[in-house]
Amino acid sequence: MSIPTDRKYCETHEWFAGEDNTITMGISQFAADELTDITYVELPEIGKVVSVGDVVGEVESVKATSEIFSAVDGEIIEVNEALADHPELINDDAFDKGWIAKIKVSSTASLESLMDAEQYKTFMAGTH
Amino acid sequence: MAISSEFAAKRPATSSVRNAQLEEATGRGSMIPELQKKDHPLLFENGAPGLCATSLPTLDVPTTDIKAALPIETIRSTPTALPEVGELDVVRHYKRLSHRCFSVDENFYPLGSCTMKYNPRINERVAAMPGFAHIHPYQFESDVQGILELLYRLRCDLAEIAGLTEVTLQPAAGAHGEMTGLMIIEAYHVSRGENRTNVLAPDSAHGTNPASCACCGKSTVSIASMPDGRVDLSDLRSKVDENTAAMMITNPNTVGVFDDQIAEIAEIVHAKGALLYLDGANMNAILGITKPGDFGVDVMHYNTHKTFSTPHGGGGPGAGPVAVAEHLVKFLPKPQVVKHEDGTFGWDYHRHDSIGLVRSFYGQIGVLVRAYTYIRSLGRDGLRDVAEKAVLNANYLAARLKHRYKIPFPPPFAHEFIMVPEFESAGVTQHDIAKRLIDYGIHPPTMSWPIHHCLMVEPTETESLATLDHFVEAMLDIADEIENDPSIVKTAPHSMPVKRLDEVAANRNLNVRWQAES
Numbered sequence: 001m002s003i004p005t006d007r008k009y010c011e012t013h014e015w016f017a018g019e020d021n022t023i024t025m026g027i028s029q030f031a032a033d034e035l036t037d038i039t040y041v042e043l044p045e046i047g048k049v050v051s052v053g054d055v056v057g058e059v060e061s062v063k064a065t066s067e068i069f070s071a072v073d074g075e076i077i078e079v080n081e082a083l084a085d086h087p088e089l090i091n092d093d094a095f096d097k098g099w100i101a102k103i104k105v106s107s108t109a110s111l112e113s114l115m116d117a118e119q120y121k122t123f124m125a126g127t128h
Numbered sequence: 129m130a131i132s133s134e135f136a137a138k139r140p141a142t143s144s145v146r147n148a149q150l151e152e153a154t155g156r157g158s159m160i161p162e163l164q165k166k167d168h169p170l171l172f173e174n175g176a177p178g179l180c181a182t183s184l185p186t187l188d189v190p191t192t193d194i195k196a197a198l199p200i201e202t203i204r205s206t207p208t209a210l211p212e213v214g215e216l217d218v219v220r221h222y223k224r225l226s227h228r229c230f231s232v233d234e235n236f237y238p239l240g241s242c243t244m245k246y247n248p249r250i251n252e253r254v255a256a257m258p259g260f261a262h263i264h265p266y267q268f269e270s271d272v273q274g275i276l277e278l279l280y281r282l283r284c285d286l287a288e289i290a291g292l293t294e295v296t297l298q299p300a301a302g303a304h305g306e307m308t309g310l311m312i313i314e315a316y317h318v319s320r321g322e323n324r325t326n327v328l329a330p331d332s333a334h335g336t337n338p339a340s341c342a343c344c345g346k347s348t349v350s351i352a353s354m355p356d357g358r359v360d361l362s363d364l365r366s367k368v369d370e371n372t373a374a375m376m377i378t379n380p381n382t383v384g385v386f387d388d389q390i391a392e393i394a395e396i397v398h399a400k401g402a403l404l405y406l407d408g409a410n411m412n413a414i415l416g417i418t419k420p421g422d423f424g425v426d427v428m429h430y431n432t433h434k435t436f437s438t439p440h441g442g443g444g445p446g447a448g449p450v451a452v453a454e455h456l457v458k459f460l461p462k463p464q465v466v467k468h469e470d471g472t473f474g475w476d477y478h479r480h481d482s483i484g485l486v487r488s489f490y491g492q493i494g495v496l497v498r499a500y501t502y503i504r505s506l507g508r509d510g511l512r513d514v515a516e517k518a519v520l521n522a523n524y525l526a527a528r529l530k531h532r533y534k535i536p537f538p539p540p541f542a543h544e545f546i547m548v549p550e551f552e553s554a555g556v557t558q559h560d561i562a563k564r565l566i567d568y569g570i571h572p573p574t575m576s577w578p579i580h581h582c583l584m585v586e587p588t589e590t591e592s593l594a595t596l597d598h599f600v601e602a603m604l605d606i607a608d609e610i611e612n613d614p615s616i617v618k619t620a621p622h623s624m625p626v627k628r629l630d631e632v633a634a635n636r637n638l639n640v641r642w643q644a645e646s
Contacts, residue, residue, distance in 0.1 A: 034580065039635035062631040063576065087636070 003028070004095050008111045009120035010071050015095065016111055023072055023103045023111075027059060029094040030124050035061035038087045043079040044101055050074060052110050056101060059090065071114055074105035168625075171221055172642060175213035182215075209644060228625060230571055236595050238525075240544045240574040240584025241334075241382060243412050243434035250505055251437060251498035260497050265489040269474045275493065276473035279465045282500040283449070289411075289503075289511070290428055290451035291419025296460045297449050297496055298487040302409065305429025305448025306340035306376070308461060311483045312427060312452060313374045313403050314344060315459040319481065324373035324402070330359050332383055332578050334407060337376045346373060357385035357537045364396055372402040374427075379420075380410045380542030382578045384522065394424025403427060403456075411435040412588070413519055413542035416512030426453045436499035447495040461486045517589035518543040521596060525587055528600045532607040536579070544586035546579060551607075554614040558583050561606055563628070564620035568602035 003009075007017035013031035017024045032038065042058040050056055050070040057068045079101045083089055090098035115123060194203060213221075231237070237244040255261065259274050269276065283295040299305040310327070317324045327341045330351045338348040349372075352363040359377070368375070375397045380386040387393070394404045406420045406428035412435050420428050432438040432447040452460060462482040463475035475490075506514065519542055526535055526545040533547040549558050558581050562572030574584040587596060609616050621627060 037632040037635075039632060060635075062635050088632075 003117040003121055005117040008071070008114035008116060009123075010069065010114055011123065012069050014068060014071065016071055016114065019108065021104055021106070022077070023074065023105055023108065024099050025056070025068075025070070025101055025103060026099040027068060027090065027094055028120070031066075032090050032094040032098070035059060035066060036063045036091075037061055038090045041083040041087045041090065041100065043081075043083065044076045046076055046079060048076045050076065050103065059087075068100060070103065072103055072105045072108065072110050074103040076101050077104045078102040168221075168224060170642060171211040171213055171218065172209070172644070174217055174221065175211055177212055179212045179214050179217070181213060181218050230566075232571075235569050235571055236587075236591060236599055237571040238573050238585045238587050238599065239571060240384075240546070240586040241409065241577075242440065242574065243409075243431075243543070243586060243588060244440065244571075245412070245434075245437055245588040246590040247437045247439055247498075248502065248505065251501045254501040255494050255497045261494070270472075273473055275497075276465055276475075278500050279490070279493075279496060280467050280473050282496055282503070283465060285500070285503050286430060286449050287451055289415065289419070290408075290425075290430075291421025292425070292428065292451040293421075293454045294457045294460060294464075295449050295451045296464065296486075297447065298461045298485070298491040299429065299448040299450055300487050300492050301446040302407075302429055302431035302434075302448040303336040303340060304486065305431075305450045306336055306405075306407065307343050308448075308450050308483070308486050309405055309427040309429055309452075310340055310344040310346065310374070311486075312450070312456050312459045313405065314346075315481065315483050316403065316456055317373055319459075322401070324371055326369075326371045327373055327405075328364070328367060328375040328397075328402075330377060330381065332357065332378075332381050333376060334378060334382060334409060337378075337407060341376075351375075353381075353383075357381060357383040358387045358389055359393060361389060361392065361396070364393065368397060368400045368402060370400060372397070372400055374403040374405045376405040376407060378407040378409055379423075380413045380544075382410075383537050383546055384541040384544040384584075385537055386413070386542050390423045398424070409434060410542060410544075413515055413544075415515040416508060417515050420451075421453060427451070427456060432495055432499040437502045438495045438498045445492040445495055447492045447499065449491075449496075459483055463490070465490070514589045515543070518587075521587040521589060521591060522585070524596060525585060525600060529603055532604055533583075536582075543588070544584060546582045546584050548579070548582050551610045551614070554610050556610045556614050556617050557581065560614075560617045560620065561603075561610075564606050564609070564617045565602060566621040567623045568598075568605075570599055570602055 004015075004017075007015045009015050009028060013028045015026055015028055038059055038061045040060040042060075044050070044056045051073045052071055054070050055067045056070045056076070059066050059068060080089075080099050083098070083100070090100075092098065232244050232246055260278075263272050263275060279297055283297055286295045287293060296308065299308045325347055326349050327346045328349050328351050329337045329341075330353055332353050341348045349367050351367060352360040354360050358381075364375075375393070377387070377390070377393065379390055397404050403426040404424055406425040408420070408428045408430045411430060415435065427450065429448045429450045430436070432449065433440045438447065450460075458479065458481040460479070460482060461484060462479040463477045463485075464479065465473065466476040467473055503511065519540075522541050522543050522545050523539060526539060526541055526547075529535070529547060534550050535545060535547050537546060539545075549556070549561055551557075558575050561583065562575050565572050573586075576582065577584065587599070606617060619627075
């Protein structure tokens with residue numbers, strides 16, 4: 001499985017990309033594959049202020065429901081509206097078209113402690 | 129037929145005895161007419177105008193004008209659309225549907241964590257006795273001494289099995305028992321002037337544990353498990369503190385391992401003033417062998433449908449009796465069934481510290497009668513025998529399957545075990561194997577829980593060696609099939625009226641309402 005190296009990863013399988021004030025987040029392809037077919041995505045409201053560890057939304061599949069957590073402090077400025085009608089975008093392309101939300105942040109410092117692609121690969125191997 | 133000839137031909141040869149068993153177990157499909165395999169019409173789609181399944185007697189009371197008796201907005205302007213079918217149509221409709229049921233009365237049902245044990249017929253006979261079946265909760269206590277005595281004896285038996293002091297029979301399900309137990313724990317801490325906000329639970333806990341905590345306003349703190357499935361004591365020590373109200377633990381745990389550190393866990397939890405709650409889901413493995421009260425449990429619930437052979441079904445009715453240690457007795461729900469000094473039985477409402485009523489009236493009486501019947505039919509030795517056979521059967525299956533299926537936790541197991549099929553190279557998952565087992569007349573085991581990609585098998589105590597061997601051979605056959613021609617497994621089941629359901633479409637476009645075609 002190819003893991004993009006341009007972003008950071010959480011133990012709860014979210015990814016965070018972007019260097020300046022706007023961070024894009026989603027869930028990893030590994031998480032999407034584990035959840036199997038995603039049937040519903042609960043998106044956050046635009047303008048919602050989130051902190052590290054807050055629940056941003058929820059992903060529901062035929063198998064399970066899973067919360068999505070933020071790893072940054074900031075404000076939701078955009079959500080992937082296409083997921084409302086096409087939640088399968090996450091299964092098809094979790095790292096790109098299946099992005100979930102964009103968060104405006106004042107600092108990306110909290111991302112530094114997250115895993116990079118190599119570390120996430122090792123982490124995934126350990127969760128099996 | 130069950131395993132269609134096309135696929136049966138591809139199945140490796142097995143012993144003739146096994147083939148006969150297989151045909152018997154799966155061959156029922158051949159007797160079902162082709163018509164029935166097709167989409168079976170609903171009652172609403174059956175029948176014709178004017179057909180009726182009942183004939184009403186001649187009216188022998190005065191008639192009343194409905195418009196004078198009821199507010200106008202409550203009266204229909206057009207008749208409701210009821211099905212119009214004859215009695216025989218109704219009987220055939222439900223009889224056909226019943227043939228499609230997959231039940232423990234017909235098939236091996238090794239659904240892990242659920243303890244799908246056989247429900248002895250005597251339970252039904254006793255529950256149907258008029259003295260139990262035709263009574264009403266508003267009757268005078270003096271008129272219903274029989275049921276009161278039964279409930280009193282049941283609560284004493286359950287307390288003895290738990291090794292705890294007293295039991296409430298009110299909760300209507302296991303999860304309801306959890307909530308009741310947590311409310312009792314809360315009442316205990318409040319009575320001591322303490323406000324404790326957290327409940328600890330191992331990461332292998334049943335999902336109902338954190339859900340019950342949330343219902344009771346508590347936060348759940350997850351405790352790590354070690355690779356062998358037991359609680360990681362160092363993680364527990366680092367997380368238990370003065371905010372801990374309780375630890376909820378299932379033992380044997382959900383991965384089928386008895387945590388032999390349980391006395392030490394109890395000590396660690398108690399040292400911080402917290403209580404130990406036992407999720408009694410897996411009591412079937414330890415009945416009569418050890419008592420939760422003896423290993424430090426303060427509160428526990430039973431699932432009568434798992435341990436005491438009351439019916440599983442349709443989400444209820446159920447019963448989740450809760451047992452507590454001496455220091456928690458005064459917080460139990462009221463009313464409590466009691467034996468008076470004169471030897472009669474009645475309800476005690478004078479319990480000032482009680483958390484109150486958790487279920488209307490006195491609980492699911494019909495279910496409790498069945499649980500009592502089971503306990504009394506087996507007696508002390510019989511209950512211990514249940515646990516021993518349940519554990520033996522699970523370990524037998526694990527020992528026979530371990531060469532073909534990865535078993536991630538070390539034996540010995542309690543009454544259930546987990547295996548992880550490793551057939552990724554053939555593109556076969558646990559899901560496919562579960563579907564294929566249906567063709568062998570076996571209900572799929574629990575899947576993908578409590579760990580990824582697993583099958584969780586619980587044979588229960590009531591299965592014969594022949595049935596256990598049939599399961600083993602089916603699993604070994606399926607492993608062969610995967611190696612030789614995985615398409616058989618990937619497209620299973622082949623013997624059912626419906627094959628693979630489109631779960632995604634059902635989830636994305638949920639439609640459970642029938643509407644007449646206009």
